[in-house]
Amino acid sequence: MRLLILLLTCVAFPALKAQPSATGTITKVTLQSPQLNAERGIYIYLPHNYHSSNKKYPVIYMHDAQNLFDDKTAFAGEWRVDETLDSLKAQVIVVGIMHGNETRLKELTPYPNPEYGGGDADAYLDFLVHTVKPYIDNTYRVKKGRRHTYIFGSSLGGLVSYYALIKYPEVFAGAGIFSPSFWFTDDIYRLTESTKKMDAKIYFMAGDSESEQMVSDVERMINLLKQKVKGKNIKLKIIPGGKHNEALWSKQFAEAYLWLIQGE
Numbered sequence: 001m002r003l004l005i006l007l008l009t010c011v012a013f014p015a016l017k018a019q020p021s022a023t024g025t026i027t028k029v030t031l032q033s034p035q036l037n038a039e040r041g042i043y044i045y046l047p048h049n050y051h052s053s054n055k056k057y058p059v060i061y062m063h064d065a066q067n068l069f070d071d072k073t074a075f076a077g078e079w080r081v082d083e084t085l086d087s088l089k090a091q092v093i094v095v096g097i098m099h100g101n102e103t104r105l106k107e108l109t110p111y112p113n114p115e116y117g118g119g120d121a122d123a124y125l126d127f128l129v130h131t132v133k134p135y136i137d138n139t140y141r142v143k144k145g146r147r148h149t150y151i152f153g154s155s156l157g158g159l160v161s162y163y164a165l166i167k168y169p170e171v172f173a174g175a176g177i178f179s180p181s182f183w184f185t186d187d188i189y190r191l192t193e194s195t196k197k198m199d200a201k202i203y204f205m206a207g208d209s210e211s212e213q214m215v216s217d218v219e220r221m222i223n224l225l226k227q228k229v230k231g232k233n234i235k236l237k238i239i240p241g242g243k244h245n246e247a248l249w250s251k252q253f254a255e256a257y258l259w260l261i262q263g264e
Contacts, residue, residue, distance in 0.1 A: 023048035023086045026069055031135060035127040036107065038100065042132060043069060044140070045082055045094040056141045057093045058148040058264045060176075060257075061128060063108060063157035065096030067246055079250045088254060092261060095136055097128060108156035110163040111187040118184070121160050128164070129171055143264075150260055152176035154249045159184060162221075165202065166195050174201035174233075176256045178249050179210055182217040192224045203235045203256045205249075207242015214244075235259055 027044045043065045047057060062068060068081045081094055100107055109118030137144055151172050153161040158180030165175045182188055202225070206218045215238055222236055237255070242248045 024082055025050070026082060029135075031131060033127045033131055035123045035131065036100065036103070038103075040100070040127070041065065041098040042135075043096040043098070044136070045069070045085065045096070046140070047091055047093065048086060048089060049091075050093075050141070054141070055091070056143045057091055058143050058150070058261055059093045059095060059136060060150045060152050060261075061132070062094060062096045062151075063099065063153040063160065064104075065098045068094075068096045079246055079253055081250075081253060084250070084254050085257070088258070090257065091264065092257070093136070093140060093142060095132065097132060105156065108153075108160040109181075109184055110160065110167075110191075111185040113184050116184070121163055122167075124160065125164050125167060129168055133171070146170055147173045148264065150174045150176070152178075152256075152260075154178035154180075155244065156181045156184070159188065162202075163188065163191070165198070165200050166191060169198065169200065172200065174203070174260045176203045176205075176253075176260055178205045178252065178256070179207065179214060179244055180204070180218065180221075182221060183211075183213060189221065189224060192221060192228075195228060198225070198229045200229065201233045201235075201260055202229065203237075203259050205237045205239065205252050205256060207239045207244065207248050209241050210244040210248075 025046045029042050030039050031042055033040050068079045070078055085092065105116060105118050106120040107124035108121060110121040112119035136142060149172055151161045151164050152175065158177040159182060161175045162177050162180055165172050204218050204222065206214050208215050218236065222234060225234060239248060
């Protein structure tokens with residue numbers, strides 16, 4: 001099951017064209033990343049009233065942009081992020097960062113696995129925080145500051161989102177963590193144990209049919225966090241029969257979004 005998860009998420013995808021969503025808009029830019037020594041496509045979802053108002057908006061940074069907005073580029077269906085946010089008339093900007101295909105595993109894992117390698121998440125997050133975020137802050141009307149900035153992902157993207165919350169507490173106020181690949185290395189648990197109090201909101205979601213240990217891995221992490229995060233700031237949702245795929249993640253995205261960014 002572990003190997004299957006990695007194979008499903010490391011395939012190459014065709015380029016996604018910028019397109020209008022139902023009422024919001026999606027724009028693509030390409031940024032040079034000195035941290036990754038590569039160019040990387042970035043997709044920006046702007047809410048339905050962005051161009052007709054002077055409002056500023058909170059921002060969610062998401063990984064694996066190939067899977068977020070367009071079924072044609074997703075391996076097994078899309079998250080339907082734009083349709084979901086449009087239906088909610090959500091007042092938020094979403095920034096999706098394309099994964100690097102064959103480099104995805106390296107970039108989304110903070111520590112190496114003895115069998116699969118990896119462990120280059122520091123460079124990827126450096127790109128997100130010090131290249132992508134400044135571009136977004138300087139180009140779009142965003143609510144700047146930590147309490148308006150969130151990070152969100154699934155599988156390895158859930159793992160790196162959790163790591164980002166610890167590594168950059170001054171940048172991110174909360175994280176949506178779906179089906180996290182905590183099995184990849186026990187170092188993520190040791191990092192949690194050594195971390196002091198965390199002032200953050202964390203939404204965990206997992207299906208009980210993803211793997212034999214998905215739910216127990218998440219529950220193990222939450223037990224470590226109970227002494228570090230206020231109880232009201234941790235949410236866990238277990239989905240009976242939920243499998244490791246975009247169908248699960250897309251159905252749960254709206255609830256996680258509303259819980260994380262309520263009050264914005």
